[in-house]
Amino acid sequence: MKNITYIILLSMLLANCSKEKIVIEFNVQPVLMVSAKNLSISYLNNSTSVLEVASNIDWTATVKDSWLSLSAASGKGNLLLNLTAAENNSTNSRSTTVAVKGANVAEQTVMVTQVGAQLFLDVSKAEFNFTSAAPGTINFDVTSNTSWTISCDQTWLSFPSASGTGNSSIAVTSEENKNYTERTATLKVLANGLPEKNIRITQAAAAVTTDSKPNWQLASNTNFAYSMTVIAKINLLGTVTMPVAGDEFAAFSGTECRGAATIIEGIGVNADETVFFLLIKGEQSANEPLTFKFYQKSSSHIFTCEFTTEFIANQALGTVDEPYIFSIK
Known part of the structure; x- marks a missing residue:
């Protein structure tokens, strides 16, 4: 009987407990x-x-400067936050801060530093040509993120500025090429600590016009009392040439011919060569200015020699063994 009574009491107790809600509280920080x-x-x-x-x-997450962006401005729980930067064109580094905030916690601050750009220097052309002997202008571009200078090894080229910073378009202007050969120049673009950039520039030669064979003869309407002699070869465009049949060489005072050369053979070691022999006449013993012209049969062109001098009576300019070289460019 006692056992039955205990069982009834225990069942009643369990029934009452099942109706109660048990709550366990944790203090989460x-x-x-x-x-x-x-x-x-x-x-x-x-x-x-x-x-x-x-x-x-x-x-929540915020960033101080606009060059850096965040993949999310807020979140809950754990998250990987992607930070994306715009290009830094400066060679100097720059920094900004990212602030992450929440309720009842300390703000988290992150310093983000973007390194400066690497120095670079480039030009848009390695070479270009002025296809005419006439004055002309050609442009090229400098691409850089630092300061630079330009120099040239020839004076017949010019540009508005010899230095600059960053990107720039450069106008290069050539003078007229009066020479009968093409000419070249080199532009150097330099930036501190970087390899130099060279630009090779070529300009076309002056056109050789066709001239009729001249009939140079000593002026006959003047009484010439004095004379001087010239024995010569011609340096045409950098090459010393021997005169051949049909070539002409003459001296002038103003427009008046003072003597036309004949072609003679050399002597000694130069026996197989030819030279011009020119007898020049003068009205006075000195101080008459003289210019010289050369006609080349093969090109049918008259060239003016660079050399000028004054008439000096009885002077001998050049010898058969060592002829005087008249240059033409």
Whole structure:
């Protein structure tokens, strides 16, 4: 009988407990942490870095400067936050801060530093040609993120400025090429600490016009009392040439011919060569200015010699063994 009574009482007790709700409370503290206090990012456009946020609460993230963007402005719990930077065109580094905030927790601040761009220097052309001997202008571009200078090894080229910074378009102007050969120049673009950039420039030669064979003869309407002699060869466009049949060489005072040369053979070691022999007449013993012209049969062109002098009676300019060289450019 006692056993039956105990069983009834226990059943009643269990029945009453099943109707009650048991609540267990834990004291949970808010947490907000970030994976790094300092981050570095490349200077290139759309370069990225990752910041890990660890939290058990809602949070927000903001960035101080517009060149850096965040993949999310807020979150709850743990999240990988992607940081994306715009291109840094400057050679100097720059920094900004990312602030992550939540309720009842300390703010997390991250310093993000973007490195400066690497120095670079480039030009749009390695060479170009002025296809005419006439004055002309050609442009090329300098692409750089630093200061640079331009120099040239020839004076017949000019440009508005010899230095600059960053990107620029350069206008190069040539003078007229009066020579009968093409000419070249080299532009150098330099920036400190970078390989130099060279630009080779060529300008076309002056056109050789066709002239009729001249009939140079000593003026006959003047009483010439004095004379001087010239024995010569011609340096045409950098090459010393021997006169051949049909070539002409003469001296002038103003427009008046003072003597036309004949072609003679050399002697001694130069016996197989030819030279011009020119007898020049003068009205007075000195101080008459003289110019010289050369007609080349093969090109049918009259060239004016660079050399000028004054008439000096009885002077001998050049010898058969060592003829005087008259240059033409």
